[in-house]
Amino acid sequence: MVFNPNAHSRWVSYTTDDIAELSYDPASTTHIPFRASLNHFHRNWAHIHSSRPQLFLRPQSLEELQFIIKLAGKCRKKVTVVGSSHSPNALTCTPGWMVSLDDFQDVLKVNEDSNEITVQAGIRLYQIHRVLEGLGWAMPNLGTISEQSISGAISTASHGSSLHHGLISDDITALTILLSNGDHIKCFRDGTTEPKLFDEEDGLSLFRAALVSLGALGIITSVTFKAQKSFNLAWTQSLHPHTEIITHWNSRIFGVAEYERVWWYPYTGKALHWSATPTDLPPTPAPAKWFDTTIGYHLNQIMLLATVYIPSLTPLAEKAMFYMQYGRQLHSSPDGITTGVSTSVDGMSMNCLYRQYVNEWSIPLHQGPEFLHRLQSWLNGKPYDIHKIPFDNTTSKVYAHSPIEVRPSFPAQGNRSAELRPYLDTHQKDVPSLYINATIFRPYGKDIPGRGKLYEVFEWLMKEYGGKPHWAKNWSTMSRRDFRSIYGQELEKWLEVRRRVDGEGVFLNDFVKEYLEDGEDEELEEAESMFEKKEGAETVVETAAKGKWKGKQPMRRLSEESDITMTGSSASFHGSLAGSYEHLRASEAEMSFLEVDRDSPPPFAVL
Numbered sequence: 001m002v003f004n005p006n007a008h009s010r011w012v013s014y015t016t017d018d019i020a021e022l023s024y025d026p027a028s029t030t031h032i033p034f035r036a037s038l039n040h041f042h043r044n045w046a047h048i049h050s051s052r053p054q055l056f057l058r059p060q061s062l063e064e065l066q067f068i069i070k071l072a073g074k075c076r077k078k079v080t081v082v083g084s085s086h087s088p089n090a091l092t093c094t095p096g097w098m099v100s101l102d103d104f105q106d107v108l109k110v111n112e113d114s115n116e117i118t119v120q121a122g123i124r125l126y127q128i129h130r131v132l133e134g135l136g137w138a139m140p141n142l143g144t145i146s147e148q149s150i151s152g153a154i155s156t157a158s159h160g161s162s163l164h165h166g167l168i169s170d171d172i173t174a175l176t177i178l179l180s181n182g183d184h185i186k187c188f189r190d191g192t193t194e195p196k197l198f199d200e201e202d203g204l205s206l207f208r209a210a211l212v213s214l215g216a217l218g219i220i221t222s223v224t225f226k227a228q229k230s231f232n233l234a235w236t237q238s239l240h241p242h243t244e245i246i247t248h249w250n251s252r253i254f255g256v257a258e259y260e261r262v263w264w265y266p267y268t269g270k271a272l273h274w275s276a277t278p279t280d281l282p283p284t285p286a287p288a289k290w291f292d293t294t295i296g297y298h299l300n301q302i303m304l305l306a307t308v309y310i311p312s313l314t315p316l317a318e319k320a321m322f323y324m325q326y327g328r329q330l331h332s333s334p335d336g337i338t339t340g341v342s343t344s345v346d347g348m349s350m351n352c353l354y355r356q357y358v359n360e361w362s363i364p365l366h367q368g369p370e371f372l373h374r375l376q377s378w379l380n381g382k383p384y385d386i387h388k389i390p391f392d393n394t395t396s397k398v399y400a401h402s403p404i405e406v407r408p409s410f411p412a413q414g415n416r417s418a419e420l421r422p423y424l425d426t427h428q429k430d431v432p433s434l435y436i437n438a439t440i441f442r443p444y445g446k447d448i449p450g451r452g453k454l455y456e457v458f459e460w461l462m463k464e465y466g467g468k469p470h471w472a473k474n475w476s477t478m479s480r481r482d483f484r485s486i487y488g489q490e491l492e493k494w495l496e497v498r499r500r501v502d503g504e505g506v507f508l509n510d511f512v513k514e515y516l517e518d519g520e521d522e523e524l525e526e527a528e529s530m531f532e533k534k535e536g537a538e539t540v541v542e543t544a545a546k547g548k549w550k551g552k553q554p555m556r557r558l559s560e561e562s563d564i565t566m567t568g569s570s571a572s573f574h575g576s577l578a579g580s581y582e583h584l585r586a587s588e589a590e591m592s593f594l595e596v597d598r599d600s601p602p603p604f605a606v607l
């Protein structure tokens, strides 16, 4: 074997001398490229988190990927794969090696008989839409944007807004994953694998773990998913008082059309209900949106910016923005009803406007009315007895931004079996879920004061309803213990698979280490105390060489907040349910949802 002693010599100081030997490919009698760069500054889309990976790698072939992993194992480096960096939290931040699959964006196979398409893992959803359009196909389920890579979208349990579809990963029928020992395994939904490494049960475990992997199992290199015949969406949009949304929750709001969502505007007393059904009708011209005009886009942002300095202006600014957007509609009909037909992609997507914090959790769908009523009452500064939220918001007020996104989700009938769901599925078990997302914009990159407090209350309330946080979003009060109690055995199984396929911990990223892996709680506390609590400033993860983490997802505790105080007892709302309903009936009689019997079976058990 002849070695070129200078092969990759430039990288020796960042790796080891092993780089020359490990990169040698006897088949081609040359060295496998090591496409690394230094000084890469990584920043997520929201510009909230950033990091300086020691090396940024952009391989172009499976051999290069295998070489990177082998070398990382030898050098005891951690590997973090990045998609399109749209995760709002610090999941993709690393001081170690960052691998981008931006050169893995091809379509590998199209199966016209089964409507399945196999794509490389770095392809973006919008690129997939273009390919599918050419085939007369479409993705059945989407979130609000299509900038994500397919592997990033599935790895964090991204979901859409439909009681007929669950996670985007529910449509995945097979995926190929490269493990830290160099094995490249294709896993199928039925539990088989190629090559057959484990018995069938192990294959199924790997598939269930890899569907929502948080990047911590290995590198997904390709994904096969089932598309459907392309379709348009006939949609109806209407504006309703909050009370109407809550009153007609089961009869007109959710469970009626295939795709549905509500945008809740806290300071206007109104919410926008959107519902859509597949149709063969051609698309109609898209309605003009105020925010899509240059003036609208900036005026809205300027108003939000004003609230950075004078938070009490928020309700006024929110009302003004609402009427600029929907005033004309409301003028033409009391419900502001509009209808139209869009392509499936346009119908399911929305303009997310500005960089933002997002805090999204799922709760059981049938508990949505109660949740929204309590949150709204708290935002309105109502007394404790109304909402039973033990944080005072009557004096130093905390404000939310609009809209609060309210989206139902339930896996398709054939996809509901608990034995087949991804271990880290964020849906509620066995019942339809409601994902509620509190967005806080960052106008012109500025942070709104009070976000930490709002999120603390929002999360407290979510926990009252057994809420499960979205893996990629900006929650801040979750601990390892919380995740253990939410996911129980499912988390244990996911960790078991993770340890089995990545014994050396090459993919054990800091997020998983901190929130999911077993460890002493003292260790966790030590980790928490290392956080820099910087509201209004980006947190930057420094390289390991410079020392410990400098910043991560901001973690705040009530005791560290100055002007938000506990009121009443922290006894849960459920504990004193009967009494609180009495009071609520008397004080807010118009909220007819209060008649909801919380012990009755969930209204959407069967679709």
Ligand SMILES: Cc1cc2nc3c(=O)[nH]c(=O)nc-3n(C[C@H](O)[C@H](O)[C@H](O)COP(=O)(O)OP(=O)(O)OC[C@H]3O[C@@H](n4cnc5c(N)ncnc54)[C@H](O)[C@@H]3O)c2cc1C
Pocket: 045, 046, 080, 081, 082, 083, 084, 085, 086, 087, 088, 091, 092, 101, 121, 122, 142, 143, 144, 145, 147, 148, 149, 150, 151, 152, 153, 154, 155, 156, 157, 158, 159, 160, 213, 214, 215, 216, 218, 219, 220, 221, 352, 470, 472
């Ligand atoms: C404006 C906006 C709108 C959004 N809308 C929605 C929505 O409607 N519904 C919803 O559920 N979510 C939504 N999200 C969240 C988003 O879908 C997720 O954060 C998604 O993970 C982003 O994909 P990405 O390609 O940017 O992945 P990244 O953020 O780059 O990575 C996410 C995770 O995937 C891992 N990963 C990426 N590629 C691979 C690979 N090849 N192999 C193994 N692991 C990999 C990474 O290591 C990381 O852990 C939204 C986010 C934004 C910013």
